[in-house]
Amino acid sequence: MTTALRRLRNYIDGEFRDAADGRTTEVVNPATGEPYATAPLSGAADVDAAMAAAEAAFPAWRDLIPAERQKVLLKVADRFEERAEELIAAESENCGKPIALVRSEEIPPMVDQIRFFAGAARMLEGRSAGEYMDGFTSIIRREPVGVCAQVAPWNYPMMMAVWKFAPALAAGNTVVIKPSDTTPASTVLIADIIGSVLDELGHSRGVFNVICGDRETGRLMVEHKVPAMASITGSVRAGMQVAESASKDLKRVHLELGGKAPVVVFEDTDIAKAVEDISVAGYFNAGQDCTAATRVLVHESIHDEFVAALAKAASETKTGAVDDEDVLYGPLNNANQLKQVKGFIERLPAHAKIEAGGEQVGEKGYFFAPTVVSGLKQDDEIVQHEVFGPVITVQSFSDEKQAVQWANGVEYALASSVWTKDHARAMRMSKSLDFGCVWINTHIPLVAEMPHGGFKKSGYGKDLSSYGFDDYTRIKHVMTSLDG
Known part of the structure; x- marks a missing residue:
């Protein structure tokens, strides 16, 4: 019937x-x-x-x-x-x-x-x-x-x-x-x-x-x-x-x-707080958000600690049924989008490492696990192109100049964020980042009174x-x- x-x-x-x-x-x-x-x-x-x-x-x-x-x-x-x-x-x-x-x-x-x-x-x-x-x-x-x-x-x-x-x-x-x-x-x-x-x-x-x-x-x-x-x-x-x-x-x-928001995390950041906020901003709505916190650039001195904490947060993030109040996000929107997200993971270069997730979830629907990928280089496909899924990539930078260069080194320019306790550094970064929005020590809040829109592509x-x-x-x- x-x-x-x-x-x-x-x-x-x-x-x-x-x-x-x-x-x-x-x-x-x-x-x-x-x-x-x-x-x-x-x-x-x-x-x-x-x-x-x-x-x-x-x-x-x-x-x-x-x-x-x-x-x-x-x-x-x-x-x-x-x-x-x-x-x-x-x-x-x-x-x-x-x-x-x-x-x-x-x-x-x-x-x-x-x-x-x-x-x-x-x-x-x-x-x-x-x-x-x-x-x-x-x-x-x-x-x-x-x-x-x-x-x-x-x-x-x-x-x-x-x-x-x-x-x-x-x-x-x-x-x-x-x-x-x-x-x-x-x-x-x-x-x-x-x-x-x-x-x-x-x-x-x-x-x-x-x-x-x-x-x-x-x-x-x-x-x-x-x-x-x-x-x-x-x-x-x-x-x-x-x-x-x-x-x-x-x-x-x-x-x-589209967007490919850089999330620049400096060494003086409160790692636990940053990871908590970034994981929500990266996985909310299954990462299907042009402003999603999908591309993390973290200072080399805290890289390993940050990646471990982010992978743990991903493993604790739930996706699932619409009536489950404990889930953060639901499925990808359609079969083609699921195929696209899978394709990015399948084509990862040998130097990339999947720290968490990386696979479809469940026997029906288009659910995909919260995913963290580390070990990436600036010219990798998954760094340069919009995944539009629950996938956060991590790169390690050495200094502020390199962070700005890599953050701006994509064709998109919608949103970005900077994580630091140094006010002067935050102001320098907000000036240097070529994006329509720069958040400082947060990522993704929007208000009706402030504009949303980008540059470049x-x-x-x-x-x-x-x-x-x-x-x-x-x-x-x-x-x-x-x-x-």
Whole structure:
């Protein structure tokens, strides 16, 4: 006897719809490896319909006073709290995430972030008016860019959707968002929440639309003539493809891509405290985080002690079922990601040593053991490329200059951390590290008020903060004659 799969649908102009041509794809629970739902495999007709809805809704949404957009977002935040258990269940099934951690680590910051951008809606600041030429006054208008095509990733489907729709809507834009084809469930639920709020407050539900589909669907969205901006959180390859596609009609592009965060540990560090924090920051969400503490550079004088302590911490870290409150993380998101992580371990050079983990866990699902690999060199594949799994690598450095050189010696530049009791050294390192974020004696905390975004192949544009809000606006100069 087989269980019927749940049917997910697109959300376009306030209606839940199947794909126009009826195509679907199966959605798999990574904790079991079994399908639990079907979702539309949207094509050109579906993208056209969503873009038309967003385009039609834009003028009225743009012209609202900011306080009215704020009311919508504040009510959305309230509704997230009211329907938290539904969101938690959807995200846990989406990703195989431990239920307790989604409840404690994702719902509260998402609600806070929506409320932050609700406040930002009323802070559309520009330079003060002034006379820069005799007889003329200049003013600055900050305006929404228009319809935004947004593509969210599979590692944090709910939270990354929030990071995209909240600033876009707050600034007066309308949205068409596509979740990953492996994790559409929570985004479809978000559409129900936002749509109901828009309806209750008398606004067009075309302000927010969700399209399910694959890479081809995303390509159709980015290349569509309607959006003024394309925003993606994903791989470097996907970001390059989006930038290339968007260049054909000069769309704005907002990219948050991969990471390979260096964690620089100096000899004066409290090893026990550093290991405790770094292991959590490396293994949380199965290491599927662009800011994860995956690449440790430790001073040679404490290398052996640090590695032994980190390996012990890894052996004590649990992965497992969604309802087990003792686990730190769940499975990798999909079979391809499991294969990728295994591949990095299988291709390790002879000089590398697996200190802990290194293997798949369990007979079903895509679980992988918390892993520590030492003995690595700067040009090794696993040091240079993003694993996106619960794998922490360790290298030994001799001095500050070498630490900076190796830390910066990758193509990514999203996040980093420095561990030392020496304030002057911490300040030197924070200046020298070529990353969008530098944490000192911590790794991975984020707040809505501070920007998140990188350099180099980690992309450009900021999420969160007033900087992230600004990315969804355009600046217009208005000059008026003072003569009659």
